[in-house]
Amino acid sequence: MSTHSLTKASLRAEGLPRRRAVNRAMELVAWLAAALGVAILGVVVWSVARRGAGALNLDLLTKTPSVAFSLTPVKQGLANAFAGSLVIVGIATLMALPVGILVAIYLNEFARPSVRTAVSLTLDVLNGVPAIVIGIFVYGLLVLGHGQSGFAGSFALACIMLPLVARSTMEVLTLVPMSLREASLALGVPRWRTTLSIVLPQTIGGIVTGTVLAVARVAGETAPLLFVSSLAGTSLSWDPHHALQTVPVAIFELSESADPADHTRAWAAALVLLIFILFSSLGARWLATRTTRRLSTSR
Amino acid sequence: MQRPNDTSTIERSVKVETHRQPMPPRERLERIFAVEHLDALYGGKPAIKDVSMDVYKNLVTAIIGPSGCGKSTFIRCLNRMNDLIPSFSQTGSIRYHGQDITDPGVDPVAVRRNIGMVFQRPNPFPKSIQDNVAWGLKVLGLKDNLDERVERALTQAALWDEVKDRLKASALSLSGGQQQRLCIARAIAVEPDVVLMDEPASALDPIATAAIEQLMHSLKSEYTFVIVTHNMQQAARVADMTAFFSISRGEEGQRWGELVEYDATEKIFTAPSDKRTEDYVTGRFG
Numbered sequence: 001m002s003t004h005s006l007t008k009a010s011l012r013a014e015g016l017p018r019r020r021a022v023n024r025a026m027e028l029v030a031w032l033a034a035a036l037g038v039a040i041l042g043v044v045v046w047s048v049a050r051r052g053a054g055a056l057n058l059d060l061l062t063k064t065p066s067v068a069f070s071l072t073p074v075k076q077g078l079a080n081a082f083a084g085s086l087v088i089v090g091i092a093t094l095m096a097l098p099v100g101i102l103v104a105i106y107l108n109e110f111a112r113p114s115v116r117t118a119v120s121l122t123l124d125v126l127n128g129v130p131a132i133v134i135g136i137f138v139y140g141l142l143v144l145g146h147g148q149s150g151f152a153g154s155f156a157l158a159c160i161m162l163p164l165v166a167r168s169t170m171e172v173l174t175l176v177p178m179s180l181r182e183a184s185l186a187l188g189v190p191r192w193r194t195t196l197s198i199v200l201p202q203t204i205g206g207i208v209t210g211t212v213l214a215v216a217r218v219a220g221e222t223a224p225l226l227f228v229s230s231l232a233g234t235s236l237s238w239d240p241h242h243a244l245q246t247v248p249v250a251i252f253e254l255s256e257s258a259d260p261a262d263h264t265r266a267w268a269a270a271l272v273l274l275i276f277i278l279f280s281s282l283g284a285r286w287l288a289t290r291t292t293r294r295l296s297t298s299r
Numbered sequence: 300m301q302r303p304n305d306t307s308t309i310e311r312s313v314k315v316e317t318h319r320q321p322m323p324p325r326e327r328l329e330r331i332f333a334v335e336h337l338d339a340l341y342g343g344k345p346a347i348k349d350v351s352m353d354v355y356k357n358l359v360t361a362i363i364g365p366s367g368c369g370k371s372t373f374i375r376c377l378n379r380m381n382d383l384i385p386s387f388s389q390t391g392s393i394r395y396h397g398q399d400i401t402d403p404g405v406d407p408v409a410v411r412r413n414i415g416m417v418f419q420r421p422n423p424f425p426k427s428i429q430d431n432v433a434w435g436l437k438v439l440g441l442k443d444n445l446d447e448r449v450e451r452a453l454t455q456a457a458l459w460d461e462v463k464d465r466l467k468a469s470a471l472s473l474s475g476g477q478q479q480r481l482c483i484a485r486a487i488a489v490e491p492d493v494v495l496m497d498e499p500a501s502a503l504d505p506i507a508t509a510a511i512e513q514l515m516h517s518l519k520s521e522y523t524f525v526i527v528t529h530n531m532q533q534a535a536r537v538a539d540m541t542a543f544f545s546i547s548r549g550e551e552g553q554r555w556g557e558l559v560e561y562d563a564t565e566k567i568f569t570a571p572s573d574k575r576t577e578d579y580v581t582g583r584f585g
Contacts, residue, residue: 113385178383179422183482186380187435187489188412197438198424 048274052267060268065234076261078269080236084244088150088229089219091240092157097211099158100165107166108173109195120170127163134159135224143228150240153229157221161214168210172203172291205291212284216277222248247273322539322563328355331493331523332377337391339372341384345555346372350391352542352561354493359515359524361538361564363531365579368544369556370527371419374495377525378414379407412439415491419498421478423470423485428462431470431481432488439489452488456480457514476507483514487522496526500533512537531580534564541567543576 011017063077103123107116138156142149176199184194225246230253232245247269254266332354339347347369354360354377362370372381379400381387392399400410423431432449441448449466453459458480462473470481479499486494496515500508515524515537528534534541542561546554560567560576571577 177422179418179420180424182380182383182416182418183422183424183485184435185383185408186378186411186416186418187439187485188408188410188415188491189435189438190408193438197434202425 045274045278048267048271051264052269052271055261055264055268056271060265060272064236076265078245078247078250078265080232080234081245081247081250081269082272083236083238084150084229084232085219085246085248087238087240088153088225088244088246089157089215091151091154092161092218093211093215095154095158096161096165096214100162100210101169101207103162103166104169104173105195105200108170109191109199120167123163123166126159127167130223131160131221132223135227138224139227148227148229148231148243150229150242150244153225153244153246154240156224156228157218160218160221160224164214164217165207165210168213169203169207172206172210173199175206176202203291205287209284209288209291212280212287216280216284219276220248220273222252225249226252322358325355328358330354331356331396333392333394333397334377335392335394337373337376337389337393339369339376339381339389340387341372342386343388344553347544347556347558348547350558352558354523354525355540356523357519357521358539359519359526359537360540360542361534362525362527362542362544363529363534363579364544364556364559365546366529367554367556368546370529370544371497372556373544374416374497374525374527376401377493377495378416379405379410380416382407412489413491414493414495415486415489416495416497417479417482417486417499420502421475421482423473423478423481425469425471427467428470428473428481429466432485435485435489441489448488452484453481455487455514455518456484457510458484474507476503476510479503479507480510480514483511487518491522493523493525496524498527498529501529508533531568535568538564540564543567543571543573543579545575545579 059077061077061082062079064080065076065078103119107119111119134156138152138159142152142155146152180198180202181194184198185191189197226249229243229246230249232243234245237244251266251269251273254262254269257263330353332352334353335351337347337350338345350373362374364370375381376389376393377395377400381389389401391401393401395410395414398405424434426434429449432452433445436442436445436448450459450463453462458477461477462468462481470478473481479502483494483499500511503511512533515526518524526534526537540561541564543559544556545559547557548554560571560573562572566572567576568580571580577583
């Protein structure tokens, strides 16, 4: 048996200096990786801001694109795209939110463990389905024979939002302590009433968080909308029965234009989208920490 | 001036009644529960085996025994609380006023409506003190004289004087002992027939414990209590009947709980008929 000697010589004999050096090197590599992650976001934000800031003004949000062949060059905006995105994402949220919450309630409160595992896995797979595949699916289902529409776009985005909303709701439902459910059930209150009045109110913050993150995610989705809601006019429209222009599709189209002014407007629209996503993510994070803290202090 | 540490001025804030009325003969008591050959299993492994005992009306019945002997499992069978655990199963019968509540045709919601429960850790709803009591009343349709019912329940639970000026405050702002009394108020407000208590005082200090024991004494003329406790002094103080559960071991290392002895509390603590009971109540547990 060796004695626990702490002399320098014995430590060196055990290779301590080398291990210490390896430890430092690993720490440095890990730190660099973390810095790289932050840097990528920084570079993206900075480059978009630098190119788009010039065209970022109120007209971008309030004016529609000028009619082609107009003789007098007018200031052009993308109001139609912002309106279209608002309508399509709004309807998608109205579709995905109730279904997602109900799926989560069923899985967490009522389903047998085997069913829960199976359906959760399905949700994860659905979450992993590429957006373009969802686009083709909705194209075949709703667009072929009927034409493009804002509704079809909403349905496609709702398919992407559903697993996100359901998963985040499930996560916060598992945080609600079992003892609260027991307290209500022991009074002779039915399961559904317990879920509705005792469990769900505890999770509203978490559900809002998940929804905001899902909205931020689909607001930038382009691929499915190219199939189902891209052949839109340049006039301002709020009617989802027809194809609506959206921000990501507008960015895509403007970037292919020959006019450099269009490129600048594409950057500006991208900047608006980026700012929206950054702020909604931060807001969602703030809400989430608040909810988690409240749930963990109230047991 | 009075010295603050003058022991003569320190009084117990709550006195526990230890002089028990002599119990009427068992034939004259009304049976609330008739448990026969009850086995309860988690994932196929027995937690309790072959428990048969009767619970009588307007008495406090205590379940005592070492940790892991299935006390909580047993009491949770009495109001179908184990239904929440997917791997749970049971055999045998539990007749409540003659009706077998283990029957799959029986609605567990109706069972729990009549048989309330107070849990080991206080679990008030994250609502106001008033709403904690009133919510159950509203949901269950006892909406007449709501304020009066809330006041009566809080008074019965010996909490009214402490909270009457802040009924709108959050229940979570109360101390642990107050929260547990609030849970008792919530349970008795909906006028159950039986109140099950699963170690209600294990997380409380002696004064709060004494308050809860006192309120069981004063309420047992209206309700029937079944209380699980690992505290033998508590059983001796509050219970009319006491059941002693113990752990049995099988040949292949299985363990399960079983009922060793069930009798009047005085008999269990002074002249038990089983050696294992005697060892446990005298502290020679082995």
